[in-house]
Structures are given as C-alpha cells and as structure tokens.
Amino acid sequence: MLRIALIGAGRMGQAIVSEIATSPDLILAGVCVREGGESAAITRLSALGVSPDVPVLSRPQDILRNADVVVDFSLPDACESVANAAGRQGIPLVCGLTGIDARGRSALRDASAHIPVLYERNMSLGIAVMQGLVRQAASVLGSDFSASIAETHHRHKRDAPSGTALQLGEVLAAGRGQPFDSVYYYDQDGTLGPPAAGDIVYSVTRQGENPGEHSVIFASDNEVLELTHRVTNRRVFAQGALRAAAWLVSQPAGYYGLSDLVA
Ligand SMILES: NC(=O)c1ccc[n+]([C@@H]2O[C@H](COP(=O)([O-])OP(=O)(O)OC[C@H]3O[C@@H](n4cnc5c(N)ncnc54)[C@H](OP(=O)(O)O)[C@@H]3O)[C@@H](O)[C@H]2O)c1
Structure with missing residues (x-):
C-alpha cells in the first residue's frame, strides 16, 4: 500500500x-x-x-x-x-x-x-508526447514558419500563459536552437506592438470550466501545421x-x- x-x-x-x-x-x-x-x-x-x-x-x-x-x-x-x-x-x-x-x-x-x-x-501523457512532436516540427520547419501557441483554461485559473503553454514554447525554441526568452511574445494588454519575425506568439483564453486546451501552430505562406491537445477530464x-x-x-x-x- x-x-x-x-x-x-x-x-x-x-x-x-x-x-x-x-x-x-x-x-x-x-x-x-x-x-x-x-x-x-x-x-x-x-x-x-x-x-x-x-x-x-x-x-x-x-x-x-x-x-x-x-x-x-x-x-x-x-x-x-x-x-x-x-x-x-x-x-x-x-x-x-x-x-x-x-x-x-x-x-x-x-x-x-x-x-x-x-x-x-x-x-498528461498526451502532452508528454506532444512535446516531442513540437520539438521535431520546430527543428525541421525552423524560423521560416511563424509559430504561435494558443491555450484555453477554466475561468478560475490564476496564471497565464499556462505552465504547459510555456513548456511547449520552451521545447519549440529548443527545437529551433533559440533561447526561449528571446522569442517569447505575450501581449497581455496590447502595449507591446507587433511581434518580431521568429517570435513565439501566445494567446490566452479563460472561459467556463475548460480543464485545458493547447494548440501549437506553425504557418508559412502556403501551409499550416497545427498540433492540438485537449483535456476532456x-x-x-x-x-x-x-x-x-x-x-x-x-x-x-x-x-x-x-x-x-x-x-
Ligand atoms: N501539473 C498538472 O498536470 C496540473 C493540472 C491542473 C492544475 N495544475 C496546477 O495545480 C495547482 C492546483 O490547481 P487547482 O485547479 O486544484 O487549483 P485550486 O482549485 O485553486 O486549488 C488549490 C488549493 O490549494 C489550496 N492552498 C493554497 N495555499 C495552500 C497552502 N499553503 N497549503 C495547502 N493548501 C493550499 C487552496 O486553498 P485556498 O482556496 O484557501 O487558497 C486551494 O484549495 C495550480 O497550480 C494549477 O495550475 C497542474
């Protein structure tokens, strides 16, 4: 026991x-x-x-x-x-x-x-797997693809962006060989101006009782790769x-x- x-x-x-x-x-x-x-x-x-x-x-x-x-x-x-x-x-x-x-x-x-x-x-095991996929995608696609991370959680959550969203960004930056702090972009109150090329752009939604949803989106002019993990319970x-x-x-x-x- x-x-x-x-x-x-x-x-x-x-x-x-x-x-x-x-x-x-x-x-x-x-x-x-x-x-x-x-x-x-x-x-x-x-x-x-x-x-x-x-x-x-x-x-x-x-x-x-x-x-x-x-x-x-x-x-x-x-x-x-x-x-x-x-x-x-x-x-x-x-x-x-x-x-x-x-x-x-x-x-x-x-x-x-x-x-x-x-x-x-x-x-969650799904996020552990997603981290490996994000690292791989970032290392293959590099900074020619823009990268953004969107997360949604229940309205009671106190920190933002979520720890998981930050962790995914850290893995993404590591996959591109960049220091995370130099590409982290979260314009919480609309005062930062537009992101620089290569920035990892965060967006945060707080609503209802959502237990957690994370998407990492890589985009070029001609294609979009989106990896999403959704907790249902x-x-x-x-x-x-x-x-x-x-x-x-x-x-x-x-x-x-x-x-x-x-x-
Ligand atoms: N790692 C993961 O997979 C994962 C998943 C979900 C959530 N989280 C994290 O886990 C934490 C808890 O999430 P939650 O949704 O359960 O939050 P929650 O509903 O707000 O529960 C946190 C509880 O901890 C109590 N607490 C605060 N300070 C304490 C202390 N010094 N000693 C003992 N208890 C204390 C709070 O009491 P009061 O209400 O009196 O302050 C509250 O009852 C958060 O940091 C959240 O982000 C992690």
Whole structure:
C-alpha cells in the first residue's frame, strides 16, 4: 500500500482523492490545506467519502510523517515550504504546481539533492508526447514558419500563459536552437506592438470550466501545421500524478519530469 500525503484540496486535490478511492494500492495518509481552511476542507473531503480518521492539517510537516510520498497540487506560495519539509523528512515529492517563482524552483532543486522530486506542469501523457512532436516540427520547419501557441483554461485559473503553454514554447525554441526568452511574445494588454519575425506568439483564453486546451501552430505562406491537445477530464492529471508517485518512490534522489517515466 502506497501512503499518499496530499497538499491542497481544490479542484486537483479532489480529483486526486477520487482517484485514490478507486485504487486498491493507494491510501490517503493526510491532507494539508491552507491555515483556517481545515473545516471547509473536511466537509468537502467527507462528501467524497474520505474517512474522518484521515488528518486534515495546515502544516505540511505534520502530514508527511505517515506518508511514503507527497503530491502537491496546492498553489505556488506553498511550494517552498512543502519542498523544504519533504527534503528534511526524506519523503519523495511529486509537484504539479504551475506559476511557481524562482524561489519555488530553487527549493525543488535543493530538495532533489536529498529526495527524488518529480516536477511536471502537465501530468498528461498526451502532452508528454506532444512535446516531442513540437520539438521535431520546430527543428525541421525552423524560423521560416511563424509559430504561435494558443491555450484555453477554466475561468478560475490564476496564471497565464499556462505552465504547459510555456513548456511547449520552451521545447519549440529548443527545437529551433533559440533561447526561449528571446522569442517569447505575450501581449497581455496590447502595449507591446507587433511581434518580431521568429517570435513565439501566445494567446490566452479563460472561459467556463475548460480543464485545458493547447494548440501549437506553425504557418508559412502556403501551409499550416497545427498540433492540438485537449483535456476532456482533469482525472487525466490526477492519474498521471499518482502514476508518477508510484514510480518515484523507487528512484534515487534527483530531479525528474514525466518524460523520465515514459522514456
Ligand atoms: N501539473 C498538472 O498536470 C496540473 C493540472 C491542473 C492544475 N495544475 C496546477 O495545480 C495547482 C492546483 O490547481 P487547482 O485547479 O486544484 O487549483 P485550486 O482549485 O485553486 O486549488 C488549490 C488549493 O490549494 C489550496 N492552498 C493554497 N495555499 C495552500 C497552502 N499553503 N497549503 C495547502 N493548501 C493550499 C487552496 O486553498 P485556498 O482556496 O484557501 O487558497 C486551494 O484549495 C495550480 O497550480 C494549477 O495550475 C497542474
């Protein structure tokens, strides 16, 4: 039985709880929520069938004690404290957060000196495959084709462009042999002027409850190549994260992504 400590009981946290409930090899060891959010979370979790014996607490270190692995789907401000606690307590960490800052990223890197850390901004296998296709297309088509990335997510999403859209852009730029920062173009408020030739142009839509849609479009004067990935149910992220957790517990300390698991 693999004991999972969960950080965050929002949309993704609840999807993880539902997946654990249907998996005979997994058990929910505890849930960490924001301080003050414990009783609302207990109500939400008990509606999903979580036993009252499962601790719901606000300090990550308190729920890591009884866990084999921790899965973080909270929000970026929790990243550093969760990575530090997991590193100190020797508990492998799967982090699915998007929009984390430099401090969060370096906390994950530091923890990976002591424990296995898997960080992935999109836990779906389809996106892992799409990244390979984008890299290949970018390297063959080069900068003669314009490139744009369009993403759509539910209206609650806080970061933009999405972590996945940024990751696809990084792979695209790497396929062309360019530094991503030099070709990233996202004119959020219409003040940047037109993009330069070779820029990767982002567009972002927030609407309804869309769990995530990404398109990468390469275009010349005479043809258009469009690669699209559409999530139809956020269960896909929960299943990917739990598959990653089961794999991660037998890995040595280090920094991993989903591509290591599917390689
Ligand atoms: N990697 C992937 O495949 C993937 C897929 C989907 C989403 N995501 C990312 O996963 C994260 C969660 O997404 P979501 O849709 O579930 O968001 P959400 O519905 O807003 O849930 C996040 C939850 O985390 C809680 N939280 C915030 N700070 C916390 C802390 N310090 N300790 C414990 N819990 C805390 C929030 O509580 P409050 O409401 O009180 O702030 C909220 O309940 C986001 O970064 C999202 O972009 C990743």
